[in-house]
Amino acid sequence: MTDVDLNMVPVNGARRRGWRVRRETVRDVAPAQDLKLSVHVSLQALEADWRALEASSATSLHQGFDWCAAWARTHDTQLLLVRGSISRKTVFILPLELVRGWFFRTARFIGSPHSNFNTGLFAEDLDPQTAEQLSDLVLGALSAKLSRVADIVTLEKMPLEWRGRRHPLAGLPAVRNPNSSFQLPLLGNFEETLSQLNAKRRRKKFRVSERRLEAVGGYEHIVATTPQERRQLLDLFFEQKKIRFRALGLPNVFQAQETQDFFHALAVLEATSDAHPLDLQAIRLCGEHQGRIVAIAGLSRKGDHVICQFGSIDEDIAADSSPGELLFYLAIRKYNEEGVALFDFGIGDQGYKRSWCTVETIQRDIILPLTLRGRLAAGAHRMAVRMKAAIKQDKRVYAFVQRWRQRRQVPTASPTEETDRD
16 A cells, blocks of 8 residues: 555644634534534443444444443543534544553543554544545544643554545544554455465465474364353463563563453453454364464454454474464465455564565554643654654664663563554
8 A cells, every 4th residue: 555645744733723723614614514522431321323333344343332342341541432423413433541641641542552453433424525624623623622631632553544445534634653554355265365475385384384283193273162262262372472572572562460351351242243352263282282272363353354463372382383374374264264355464564464465554643732741742752653663664773672672671561652462
């Protein structure tokens, strides 16, 4: 996907423009469209409208009602649910939470540290003219509604174009997120899907993995079907990931108990035919290592879109068989047979993702300062984003940073720290 910088507007200029629009344009347009914004703190008060909006294929599963409710139940967070309505009809919801830092109060998408991409929720039948005006209207209205409780609004990890649709807020000031996300379209059958890649090499790697696992007694591809099985696999994933992060000297973003409680809350939610908050799949060994789990993947499905939320492997047994790659092969084949159209490896640039994916989606962070402190926070955010991007583009510098982090052996991560979770 081409990275077109249509939205790189200086934040200070955008804020001035926003207030000017609020005084002039909103006076002319809002009464005609009857656009009103309200802020709510109860999920249940918006549930019916929320579930209706989230049905759109343009809505990220991370803004689904069940996902956000699970996060709210497991975190001590103040919700700021922004509802936009026209003639009493809800046309969008921005599900935000307030995070208090040392110097700034930030309103961000609920659960943003563990989301792969965010969209908010918007009505599919939103009038095109209203959609064009929405960015300016929202900019001024958010400043009026939230400036007493928050210094800055950060709508992070937003693809401004997703599945052929331009986002209604694409006109707001934004910077490119240092990480892209990666997807593999699933075609009519698995053979067609593999034909987008080096199919011969893929099949060869699959056969090599199978032969190596057969040499130690064989394997099973399992999909956890009961809450107890999902809980057990999830606990094992946390253990495998802890060992992996410790070996790499990286912060363990799954270490906090509230984070683990959140994923457990997702895992026990009831799945429907095309909505799975969190599926757990694994490679389980047979033979002499009967029952040993050597690879785990957590996957979420919404309609015809599946996202890999996380993955881990047991590096003590059969690591040379690439069990993680084998699990992806089997999972993608399974979803292809079930009619899924897009397999998403999520945010973060790793080699295995590029080897599987034919689509790279640029993501952006929309930054809206609400106060003077917010302007300082916006500047700090832009500086941090650019620094991360520069470091990741220079392999020598990035390797140095990784070595430095390994020496430090940082035990925990801050809530807003970006760390590769795969």
